[in-house]
Amino acid sequence: VATPAHLSQLVMRLRLVLLSRDEQLTQRRADAGEPLELDGAEAVGTLRRAAAEALALEEADVRLVDYFQERRHGALSDMSATLDGARLCDGQHVLVEHMHSGEWPEAEQAEEIDDLFGGAGAGWGAIETAAGSSSPAGSAAAAEEGGPLDGSGGVPEHSGKVGLSNLGNTCFMASMLQSLAAVAPLREYFTSGAYERELNAENRDGTQGQLARSYAALMRQMWFGPSSVVSPREFKLVLGRHAPQFLGYSQHDSHELCNFVVDALHEDVNRVRKKPYVENFEASGEPDGTIAKQVLQRHRQREDSQVSDLVQGLFKSQVICPVCEKVSITMDPYKSISLPLGAAGMRVVHATLRRADGSMRRLSLSLERSGTIEALLSEAADQVGLPRGRLVACEVFEHKVHKFFTPSHELERLYNGDFIFLYDVGEDVDFCAPSAAGD
Known part of the structure; x- marks a missing residue:
């Protein structure tokens, strides 16, 4: 099945692995150098021609096998299929089998290829041909097709821990x-x-x-x-x-x-086969529970599935008119919500200290994530042996002071890429941020 051009990979890089009855040829070109670069919409036939040319072989003496993660997954026998349609992935290997003296490689030669990849191969089973008579051997092939559970037919010990x-x-x-x-x-x-x-x-x-x-x-x-x-x-x-x-x-x-x-x-898996037009519910003073029930009933007339039953909630929004004080409440379904990470734990803040004598020192300060600039100044003063009241903190951007930080400024509002400078002003200060800089 051809893949539409706008859905294809832009560039697919495929590495060639050569297998031939000519053992010297196999050893010399087992992993054939630079990968081929082809568009995902190109045909498998184009890949075969490019592979034969890259390996200096006759195209008629070459057949290709999907060798994803160094395991045989099936013959690439449909020359008209696209690379995307053949399920090839950027960066994977393609096994190039070479017919030498009228004969294709034997099964025993697989061990040589496996050894080249540290024994990562899945074993050498029959490959799927155009006639579709057989399938790859080994655990990878079974997993790819959703095969057997384990030897006893039960749940494997590593179930879910993969x-x-x-x-x-x-x-x-x-x-x-x-x-x-x-x-x-x-x-x-x-x-x-x-x-x-x-x-x-x-x-x-x-x-x-x-x-x-x-x-x-x-x-x-x-x-x-x-x-x-x-x-x-x-x-x-x-x-x-x-x-x-x-x-x-x-x-x-x-x-x-x-x-x-x-x-x-x-x-x-939406149970609704034909979605009707449904008007939004307009609340008029009902309790939240009643509003939620009405909203969900209308929503399920269009969107009703086991997925939404399991992972869906309602956002409540409330707007109060500043003139007439009318309260408007709406509820909207959602399936996921972004939440900030908790502030618990420590973080390291890097800062540069400039002393009153002009010397500079780089500091790494381990601080509570929920702390403030005041804690940063205290930790810095303790590290360098200065009175705590002699330091002020600011952010430097493009070699200029961008803004000063008040002691109450939260560390959560600092980004890892910010350039933080601490200045020793030579005497204790009762900090008041310049009005132009802001907090």
């Missing part, structure tokens, strides 16, 4: 997925298969059920798969098809991704 492979700069995605996986009722809804009864493939606001299926498969791998390390590759590819802003392997905001995924999962 790592997610980094596909590039995708730690933002891994942290979000691990957080969602820890929401037990939501996870169990997908791992149990209960979501399948409510899939809404016709919902144009969702992903036609694709993200829900991919998410469910990933959760099953994390909680019931045989491996303690799981690759979210399939989830990442499905995500990129429906959210182009997350294509590629750059860093993104984890909270933004979480909002998209939760909304998409909700729409994929």
Whole structure:
């Protein structure tokens, strides 16, 4: 299936690993230098031609295998498929099998390739061909397809205690997925298969059920798969098809991704097949409980799913008219909320002290996060042996004093990149910030 051009990877870098019956050829070119750079919308046939040219081989004597994380995942036999459609990832390896003297490499040669990668291979099973007669061997292949739980058919000991492979700069995605996986009722809804009864493939606001299926498969791998390390590759590819802003392997905001995924999962299992027009509820003095009930009833006429049942709340807003003193109350549904991190604990503030004699000294001050500039000045004075009342603090920006800090200024309002200077004024001062500088 071709991937639309606007949804493809901009640049995909693929490293080649050569396997041939000609052992000298394999050893000489096992990991073939610089990666090939191709657009994700290019065809697999283009990759095969480029690989043959890079390795100085005849194209007819070359076949390709998806070698993601140094494990065989299947033959790349559809030459018309795009690289995105073939589920290749930026930075991964592609195994190039070379036919020598009319014969393809034997299974035993896999050990040589595995040794080159520190024994990371998953074993040498039959690969999937155009006829589709067989599939990769090894635990990675089973995990990729959501295979067996463990040898006894029960839950593996590492259930849920798994790592997610980094596909590039995708730690933002891994942290979000691990957080969602820890929401037990939501996870169990997908791992149990209960979501399948409510899939809404016709919902144009969702992903036609694709993200829900991919998410469910990933959760099953994390909680019931045989491996303690799981690759979210399939989830990442499905995500990129429906959210182009997350294509590629750059860093993104984890909270933004979480909002998209939760909304998409909700729409994929939305019980409402045809959304009606619903007017907003206008409160007129009712108790909060009554307002909330009315708002949710109207909201569920359009948005009703197990996801929203589990991760949804209401924001209450109250506005009072300063003229007539009329009180207006509204409540709006939300699925996530940003909260500031707690102020408990310590932080290190770096500051530069300028003494009265002109000498300077760099200080590292360990302070309570909830403290003030007064605590900073006291700690600095104690470190250098000065009376506490002789120091003033300011922020320097572009070699000029940007502003002075009052003793009550909160340390939470200082940023790590701020240049903090402390001046020894030579005598005790009763600090009063200059009016032009502000607090």
